[in-house]
Amino acid sequence: MKHSDIDTIYKAGLITEAQHRQIIDHFHIREDGGRFLAILSFVGAILVGCGVILLIAANWDEIPRGAKIAAGLLLMLGAHAGGWYLREVHGGYRKTGEALHLAGAILFLGNIALIGQIYHLSSRPPNALLLWWAGIAALPWLLRSTPLHLLSLLAFGVWFGLEINQAGSPLFFGHDELQILLYALLGLLFLGAGYCLRDTSFAEFASATEKFGLLTFMVFTFPLTWGTIYRPVSSPSAGTWLFPVMALATLAVTGLGLQKCKDLDRKGRWTWGLAIAGAIALLAGELWLVPARTTWQAADLSGGYHWVCAVGLFIFALFQVQAGIQSRSEFLVNLGVIFLGLDILATYLSLFGSMGRTGLVFVVGGLLLIGLGIGLERQRRQWMHQIKAGRAAGPDFPEACAS
Amino acid sequence: MKTKLAIFATILGLQAAWVLATCAVQERSLAQGTVILLETRPVDPRDLLRGDYVTLRYKISDVPLNLFSPPRTEAIPPGASVYVALERRGEYFEVVRASLEPIQPRRGEVALKGRSGEWWGSAAGRSVRLDYGLERYYVREGTGNPQGKVTVQAAVPPSGQGVIKEVLVDGKPYAQVMKEKAKSF
Numbered sequence: 112m113k114h115s116d117i118d119t120i121y122k123a124g125l126i127t128e129a130q131h132r133q134i135i136d137h138f139h140i141r142e143d144g145g146r147f148l149a150i151l152s153f154v155g156a157i158l159v160g161c162g163v164i165l166l167i168a169a170n171w172d173e174i175p176r177g178a179k180i181a182a183g184l185l186l187m188l189g190a191h192a193g194g195w196y197l198r199e200v201h202g203g204y205r206k207t208g209e210a211l212h213l214a215g216a217i218l219f220l221g222n223i224a225l226i227g228q229i230y231h232l233s234s235r236p237p238n239a240l241l242l243w244w245a246g247i248a249a250l251p252w253l254l255r256s257t258p259l260h261l262l263s264l265l266a267f268g269v270w271f272g273l274e275i276n277q278a279g280s281p282l283f284f285g286h287d288e289l290q291i292l293l294y295a296l297l298g299l300l301f302l303g304a305g306y307c308l309r310d311t312s313f314a315e316f317a318s319a320t321e322k323f324g325l326l327t328f329m330v331f332t333f334p335l336t337w338g339t340i341y342r343p344v345s346s347p348s349a350g351t352w353l354f355p356v357m358a359l360a361t362l363a364v365t366g367l368g369l370q371k372c373k374d375l376d377r378k379g380r381w382t383w384g385l386a387i388a389g390a391i392a393l394l395a396g397e398l399w400l401v402p403a404r405t406t407w408q409a410a411d412l413s414g415g416y417h418w419v420c421a422v423g424l425f426i427f428a429l430f431q432v433q434a435g436i437q438s439r440s441e442f443l444v445n446l447g448v449i450f451l452g453l454d455i456l457a458t459y460l461s462l463f464g465s466m467g468r469t470g471l472v473f474v475v476g477g478l479l480l481i482g483l484g485i486g487l488e489r490q491r492r493q494w495m496h497q498i499k500a501g502r503a504a505g506p507d508f509p510e511a512c513a514s
Numbered sequence: 515m516k517t518k519l520a521i522f523a524t525i526l527g528l529q530a531a532w533v534l535a536t537c538a539v540q541e542r543s544l545a546q547g548t549v550i551l552l553e554t555r556p557v558d559p560r561d562l563l564r565g566d567y568v569t570l571r572y573k574i575s576d577v578p579l580n581l582f583s584p585p586r587t588e589a590i591p592p593g594a595s596v597y598v599a600l601e602r603r604g605e606y607f608e609v610v611r612a613s614l615e616p617i618q619p620r621r622g623e624v625a626l627k628g629r630s631g632e633w634w635g636s637a638a639g640r641s642v643r644l645d646y647g648l649e650r651y652y653v654r655e656g657t658g659n660p661q662g663k664v665t666v667q668a669a670v671p672p673s674g675q676g677v678i679k680e681v682l683v684d685g686k687p688y689a690q691v692m693k694e695k696a697k698s699f
Contacts, residue, residue, distance in 0.1 A: 167565070172654050172689050180537055184530055191526055199515070222533050228565055230540040231678040233650035235629075246529045253521055278631065279593010 152210035153258055159190075160217025167225045176229045183222045190215035198254070209256050216247040216262055237277050240270035257319045264301060264323055271297060275353070284351055288341045291331045292394045293357065298327030299387060300361045306368025322442055325431075329450050332390070335397055336424055336457040338417030354398055358391050374438035386430035393423040421458045425451065432494065439498045448491045455483065543677045547669030548624050550600060550607040552648075554664045566658040567650045568681070568688075570666060574600065574609050574626075575649075576641045581612045590614070590630045590642045597674060598644070599623045606665075612642075616674075627674035651681045657692040 114135065121131040163186060167179075190211045197208030220243045226232065227239060244266040251260035275284040275293060284290050301324025308317035334340065369375075369384045401416045428447045435443025459476055553573045577598060579586045590596065597617040600607040607624065611617065619625040628644035648668055662684040668676045681688040 180533065184533055188526060188530065191522075195519075195522065199519075219529050222529075224565075226533060226536050226540075228652040230536075231567075231648070231651050232540075233645075233647055242532070246525075246532070249521075249525055253518060253525070277593075279591065279629070 149206035149210075152207045153213060156210035156214040157217065159214045160221065163218060164221045164224060167221055167228065179225060179229065180222075183218070183225045187215050187218040187222055190218055209254075209258060212250065212254055212256060213258050213262060216250060216259055219243060219246050220266075235277065237270055237273035237280070240266065240273055244270050251316070252313065255313075255315065257316060260316045261319055261323060264320065268294070268297060268327070282353055284353055289398060291334060291340075292354065292398055295328050295331035295394055296354070296357045296361055296391070298324045298329075298331060299390065300324065300357065300364060301327060302387070303361060303365030303368045306371055307364060309368070309371040309373075325443070325446065328390070329428075329446060332394070332420070332424055333450065333453060333457070335393075335420040336417055336454060336461075338415075338461060340397070340401075340417075354395070358395060361391060362388060372438065374440075375434060376437070379434060379437045382430060383434040386427050386434075389423065390427050393420060393427075417461070418458075421454055421461075425454045428454065436494055436497055436501075439501050441495065441498060444491065444494050444498065448487055448494075452484070452487055456480070540677055543671040543673075543675065544669045544679055547671040547677065549667055549669050549679060550602075550624055551605060552666045552668060553606040554666055565652050566655055567652045568658050568660060568664075570649050570651055570664070570681075572646075572648070572666070574598065574607070575644055575646075577609050577612050577644055578641050581609060583611055583613055592630055594630045596628050596630055596642065596644055598626050598628065600626055624670050625674045626670055626676050646676050648676050648678050651678055651688070653688065654692065657696075660688065660691070662691070 117126075117131060117134055120126055121128070126134070163183075167183070194208040194211030194215060197204040197211065199208075201208075220239075223239050223243055244263065247259070247266060248263050250256070251263050271282075272290075272294065274280050274282045275290055276286060277283060284293060302321050303324070305317045305319075305321030305324055308314060308320060311317075365387050366384065369380050372380055372383075375383060396419065397416060428450045432444050432447035432451075435441070435447060459480070554570050577596070579590075594614060597613050597615065598609045599611040599617050599619055601610045601623050610623065616627075617625045626646055628646040631643045631645050648666065651666075660683045665682045665685075666678060667680040667682065669679045670676045683691040
C-alpha cells in the first residue's frame with residue numbers, strides 16, 4: 112500500500128481526512144518520494160565513494176603526497192561529520208546523513224588504497240580489506256544504519272574471498288573453483304545470523320542480513336548445476352578444515368536463529384531448517400563426493416553430480432517459496448521463483464548435444480520455456496495474492512496456512 | 515548521545531590514526547633507512563581497477579637454498595618469513611645469506627625481510643621465490659610501460675621492511691622519464 116494510493120482514495124471522497132491520517136499512522140506508510148530520494152542518496156554516496164577511489168587510482172603524480180593524504184582524510188572525516196550533523200543534530204535529512212556515512216565508510220577504503228599506492232605497499236592484499244572491514248565494522252551498530260551494515264557484510268565477504276585465495280594463509284582453500292562452496296556457506300551463515308538478530312535490540316538489521324545471506328547462497332550455489340566446476344586432481348581444498356568448521360557453525364547459528372522465526376509455525380521451522388541442512392549437505396557432496404578431473408571433457412567435470420545439485424536446488428527453492436508464503440515474505444517467494452526458473456534453464460541447456468539437435472531443442476524448448484515463464488508468473492502472482500490475503504487475515508495466518 | 519558521539523569520534527580517530535601512523539612509519543623508513551640499489555628483471559606491467567602499476571621482479575627475488583644457514587634441502591612452504599642479508603656487489607646489492615630466523619647484518623650488509631611465495635618452476639626445490647613488498651610500483655594512469663633498464667632504489671630500515679624510494683629508468687626517475695616520453699609524442 113503506497114502513500115499515493117491512500118491520497119487517491121481520500122481525494123475520491125471515500126474516506127475522511129481523519130481516516131486518511133489514521134490509515135497512514137496505523138500502517139506506518141511513508142511518503143513515496145522519501146524512499147525514492149533515499150535510494151538516490153545511497154546511489155549518489157556509492158558513486159562518490161567509487162569515484163574518489165577511481166580518481167586515486169588515476170594516480171596524479173603532480174600532487175604532493177601530503178596533499179593527497181590530507182585531501183583523502185578531509186573527505187572521509189567531512190562525509191562522516193556531515194552525516195552526523197544531518198542525522199543526529201539537524202534530524203531533518205536522516206537518510207541523506209546515512210548516505211554520507213556510507214560514502215565516508217567507502218572513503219576509508221579509498222584512503223587505504225591511497226596509502227598503498229603512495230608507498231607502493233604490496234604485501235598481502237587481504238590485509239587491506241581486513242583493515243577496511245575492521246575500521247567500519249562498529250559503525251552500523253553505533254549509527255544503526257542498515258546500508259552501513261550491508262557494506263560491512265560485503266567488506267567481510269570480499270576479505271574472506273581474498274584470504275582463502277592467499278597462499279600461506281591459515282584459511283587458504285586452494286586456487287580452484289570449489290571456493291564458491293565457501294561463499295555459499297557464508298551466505299547461509301549470514302542467513303542464520305539474520306535470524307539470530309530477530310527479537311534483539313538490533314532487529315532492524317535482521318531482514319537485510321537474511322536477504323543478503325540467502326541471495327549470496329543462491330548466487331553461489333547455482334553454478335553447481337552447470338557441471339563445469341573445475342576440480343584439479345590434487346586439490347588442497349578437500350583436505351582443509353575450513354569447510355567442515357563453517358558448515359557446523361552455519362548449522363549451529365541457523366538452528367539457534369530459526370527458534371526466533373515466529374512467523375513460521377513449528378512444522379514450517381523444521382521444514383525450512385531441514386532444507387537448509389540439506390543445502391549444506393549438497394555443498395559437502397560437491398566437495399567430497401565428486402571424483403577429481405581426469406580429462407578435459409566437460410562431461411567429466413562433475414561426474415554427474417550437477418544433476419543432483421539441479422534437483423537439490425529446485426527442491427530447496429520450493430521449500431523457500433513455501434517458507435516465504437507462510438512468513439509472508441515477498442522476497443523469499445520472488446527469489447525462489449527466479450531460481451526455480453534459472454534452475455530449469457540450466458538443466459535444459461545441459462541436456463542438448465549436437466548443433467543440429469540443439470537448434471531443434473532450442474525452438475521446441477524456447478516455446479516450452481515461454482509457456483513455463485507464463486505458468487511461473489501466474490503461480491507467483493497467486494502466491495503473492497496468498498501473502499496479501501494472509502496480511503489481511505492478521506496474525507493467525509501461519510496456522511491457517513499450515514492447515 | 516554524548517557517549518555515542520564519543521565512540522563515533524574514537525572510531526574515526528582510529529581510522530585517521532591508522533592513515534597518519536602508516537604515513538609516519540613509511541616516511542621514517544624513507545628518511546632513515548639504508549638506501550640500496552637493486553637490479554630488476556623486466557616483467558610485463560599490469561593494471562588493476564585501483565591503479566596502474568609496474569610489476570617488479572628482482573634478481574634477489576630468487577634465493578638459492580644453498581645460501582640458507584642452516585643449509586636447507588627441503589622447499590620452503592609459501593607464506594613463511596625469510597630474512598636475507600644483502601651486500602653490495604658492484605653497483606647492485608645481492609643476497610649473500612638467508613635464514614628463516616632474523617639475521618644480524620654484518621658490516622657492509624643490509625638485512626631485508628621477505629615472504630616465500632608459490633613457485634612451480636623448474637628451480638622449485640633448489641631456490642625459493644621471495645616477495646619483499648617491493649614488487650609493485652604504482653604509476654600514473656597509462657604510464658606503466660617503461661622502456662629501458664629499470665632499477666630500484668629501496669630504503670631499508672632496521673626492521674627489514676623495505677620501501678621503494680625511487681624507480682629509475684636508465685638512471686633517471688620514472689616519473690621524469692614518462693613526462694619526457696609524453697612530451698616527445
